[in-house]
Amino acid sequence: MESDTLYQGGDSLNSSNTLVSKNGLFTLGFTRLGSAESNASYLGIWYNNDTSHPFWLANRGKPIADNSGVLAIDGSGNMKLTYSGVPTPAGAFTFEWDTNGKELVIKRRDVIYWTTGPLRSNTSFEIPFLDAAVLDFSFFNVSNADEDYFMFTVSANQFTAQGQRNFSMWQLRSDGGIEDLTTRRIYGGSSCKGNNKDGGCERWSGPACRSNRNSFELRRGGFVNTVPIKDDYNSSLSISDCMDICWKDCQCVGVTTRGNNANNTGCTFYYGSFTQDLSGNAIQYHIIVQDSSG
Template sequence: MATTNIVLVHLLTLVFLLFFSSLWTPHVADWVIVTSGNLSSIGDTLKPGDTLNSTSYLVSQKGTFALGFFRRIDIISNDSYVGISDMADPMSAFNLYVWFGNRGHPFVKDKTGSLTLDNNGTLKIVRQGESPIMLYSSGTNNTVATLFDNGNFVLKEVNFDGSTKSVLWQSFDYLMETLLPEMKLGVNHKTGHTWALTSWLTTEIPDYGAFSLEWDPKGLELVIKQRGVVHWKSGVLRDNQFENISPDITSMYDFKVVSNEDEEYFSFSNKNKSVLMSEWIITFLGVFKDLRGPDIGRADNCYSYDTNGGCQGWEQPVCRERGDKFYLTTGYYVTGDSLSSNNYSLGISDCKAICWSNCSCAAFTYQYANETGCRFWTGETAVQSDRAIDFLFLYLLSSSPSNKG
């Protein structure tokens, strides 16, 4: 029993370190390409009749992006996704994943899948035992699907000489939580399609999370929402400067705004072309940042009474006072009532919102090892931090008895 306890302590300590290091980069995790034998690149393009599966992957011409089947290395889940990684070495465990074609519909353990461009020009993800995910159906076999060095996977109709006739579909239209140069935030008025970032649910689960980053073409500003409620605004963009973003940050980028009858959108690029390409992300906590640079906006620091630094006010319970905040600590509640929500679609930011709106809630954490579900503490509470086996990540309200004491 003693040996078991020691092992648990070491495991929990490791989880603690990994948790804090991953707060800002939830998608840079232990993922690898799925392989069932010899793995090989088949170039950068799928032609009619080609299939991509666990024995092959695409790599862009200059080797900056790879497209294949990826899964996490952990004991919690063996779910896998067809996606695009920002490094040409598909065996690396620390890549950035900028697009998943089956987001929200992973391949589960022991189920196979493939990405296929069939002879009718249909680009689809085939899943064993389930209906295929149709990305685009063109009805013509004069098509190719190419992975480009900017990270865009493009299905296009081509002429007989191989030149592009039209772009039919592209991964840049289906954003996850990452904005790359040349990607758009905004709306296509011709199709009604919107371009917006949506955070991951947790550090481990790339399903749709609580936060979105959007472009408001009328206000000429960037907006962070949590489950549709505005929490943060950048302020109006004027002369390449946002009101609520430091000039030290905006000076690193060039911004582009397009507004016409067809589309309205925002995009960015690096001013210094010699540096590595910037990658903007919105994390599962509501942090808006450059993965290789500074924080840009912090919706996670916004509370409903707060209107500083771009934070927006919204309706709050009468019991919450100015200055009330949640603080991350470790330990275990030894008094007070514990309530649970077994909803796997809830992430830690959802737990925070639920606890904030409940006047009797003093602390919360997640319910399951994959950081979903919620556990809440109410009433008179106290924390002790010396019981490593009962170790928990606790978000403690500043006005709770244990913090006041």
């Protein structure tokens, strides 16, 4: 049986063992995240054996480049995380509690991408967030001289299906969306198109050539053979980074929906005329369009 306690002096946690809570619901240990090619590991807490979706990470901004991580409590009572080896880059998006605005925010490269707006009560934010018809959420912000943090509790109500009467989990997706894994509702992500501020989205910054009527749309089709393209094989660039770079380049008209590396990172930029395939059988692209209404 796995232990639920890490003792001072001699005890340690590494990539081959874990701590499991007494009720069997939570696990603390080292887990690998990201692409199959990456060996980066994190110290995290997850539900049961769902190691691919930890809800807390100790070293989110500084992943360990291999499986050499060790957690221990030294003779002075200090908890230490040690490892050997050069950390791998973090992802494009982070999900944070903004202590100043008293709101939950998704940031892309440290710039706010989506927000709930301020916490209005212990059950709601300024922007509609989460599905109260399925689960009842209670939100708490503790703020004093010593600490400032956000937490929530969740319970089923009379409309909750029996199969959904479990813990709610929020997953930060690679496109910058937060998905409630109980209701499968997604907030942020691809609904933020660059020029819209609805649903909590923040308008992207850009040059004067991008107006409030420009936005990204997902289109099927292709570019003529003479259209110039530019490839960037930087493996730290996600598709959201590619869209941001294209948005700030007045000559760029679109990017592919997938990267040009094996792990779907990197960018391909297009500079010409897009020909849409109305049959819907062609490759998908993120194309910058202009709203002609109004």
